[in-house]
Amino acid sequence: MKDLTSRQLSALTALILAVPSGLGVWILEANWHYGLGAFVLFFLGSYLVIMTMFERFIFRKIKLIYKFIYHTKASKKEETYYKYILPQKTLDEVRLDVEAWAQKRKDEIEILKKNEQFRKEFLQNLSHEFKTPVFAIQGYVDTLLQGALENPEVNRRFLEKASQNVERLSRLIQDLDEISKLERGELKLHRQNFIVQDLIREAFETLALKAEQHNITFSFKKGSEQGQIVFGDKDKIRQVLINLVDNSIKYGRRNGNTIASVYNTDGKHVLVEISDDGMGIPEKYISRVFERFFRTQEGRGRDLKGSGLGLSICKHIIEAHGYNLHVRSKEGVGSTFGFSLDVARRERQLTAMDDRR
Template identity: 45%
Template sequence: MIKNPTPRIIAFLTATILTCVVSVISLIFQSKWLEVSISSALTFAISYLLTLYALEFFIYRKIKLIYKSIHQLKTKKSDPLLPPLFGIIEDPISEVTKDVLKWAEDQTVEIEQLKKNEEFRKEFLGNVSHELKTPIFNIQGYIHTLLEGAMDDPDINIHFLTKAAKSTDRIAALVEDLESISQLESGYLTMEMETFDIHDLTKDIFDSLEFMAREKQIEFGFKAGADAPFIVEADKSRIRQVLVNLISNSIKYGNTGGRTLLGLYDMDENILIEVSDNGIGIEAEHIPRLFERFFRVDRSRSRSGGGTGLGLAIVKHIIEAHNQTINVRSSPGIGTTFGFTLKKA
């Protein structure tokens, strides 16, 4: 039994069988071998051509219509790639089968992706509304309290106005982060590449965050071999944003009296930058979701620290916009290390 026969083989086998039948019948009723040979040859030729024509007209054309529809859905073009049946040696039906199966597989993957995107959209909208709801309700409460008479008390009105201002700052920060991540994901925001010393940039950030670190008695420093110039090629303002976020997190979730250390390593074509702390650490089950938007290991603690829940998602997008990678390793009670690479200048 021939597996996956081509149209030519089908036509050949059909013609051969018919020729054999006609030849046997001719031999029975005719004795001249010349006449039998001629009739057999004509029978073979005619049946071969008729079989191929039948396959082309009744079957193959129907397959071409199906293929053309699928091809238009795949490529948005009107002319199919399937060649005529008579002009090829390979099995066109087999090729169509493969293409249809591939198309069906792609459609399944696309549908699954659309379902995931829909779930993600719903979760994202729920998270945004949840993040906005708290500060808006706070502002609403403070304003109504002031309008109901607290405005006349200087101590109370200043206290409530200060809290309302903090809530508006939180909303502004959330909107700004949402705008940043939207621009990064859409590719609208381009990277302004320049050459600079990542060591000097980190020292400047340490100085700017010194007051925040002093409140928790956290010390800044460089790991062995990192207290030296390391020249990279990147968007300086965006890398500053990355480092500020990572170092700020190391302070927020660091232990009182702890330390935040920066490591710089020459990796031939790239420079590896690591921000390490000896803080509370992160459970292993939370690490895969750490860079998701609005994901928080400890929601109450993160929100009280003023975070929008978008910081690490923005960090990941910035690093990926540089065609680089970022990773994290952490152990509860020991500390956390975020590492990312930048192109060496």
């Protein structure tokens, strides 16, 4: 019954009304011709009346509901097609469509709420990141203008502090510009073959002094020392590795370790991971670590320099290579960030030839 069309429902209702009417006339007149005639007349009359009611009232309202749902305005030709040619939906199908539309609107509202919350947090974090160096510069300059400029023991130190904050502000602006280009898909990759372990060693050497200050040791996981040739943008992957190693120092523990692991997973892909044994990331924050400016409450408690955009930039760079930047972490144990790259083209060709053999 629930799958009947409006015409079928009208016919069934007319039949229910016409049968007792025809039987009544047949019994009263004792003539089956009168009974049959009465049945036909009642059936046709009831069908036309009921169908008209459906068409003019109920389905007109349903049509308005569909127009509201889909924001459509039909032409006269389309109206004729919808009314006379296209099979009409049953009331149960209309109910399902309305429920699906309502669920879709609900999902959209939830997404908008999340986006609004993200926007508020982003603006708040952006304000904080800009405010810190700007206020510092303002403080140093005001102090110099109020007389400290004449004091040789103070003026140079204050100017150096102001210069450091100017550099921090400049890096922040550069990172914002870069992430804007990445999100617009304007990143152009210059792919080439290179040994990924060599880039990791470069990252270790670049940050060696900073690691010494925290007494953190760099090393390769056993079995990962042998060079793996990959195919990608060397400069961009260097940027990713430096950022991941730098984070392992920032959030690592004193006298800790940063370990690099490299695996050839299937002859076509190389997995690169940077691990630390530091503070780790609480489970509730893991899904948000790649958001712009996001830091955990524990991370905010540390005196950390940087734009807060590093992991977000790394994420976009790895996605531009066709892969994802992933993280595994446990609070108080440490964190591991990793990504995959294509094996060097020549190496892939040789592997394919060996597989065919």
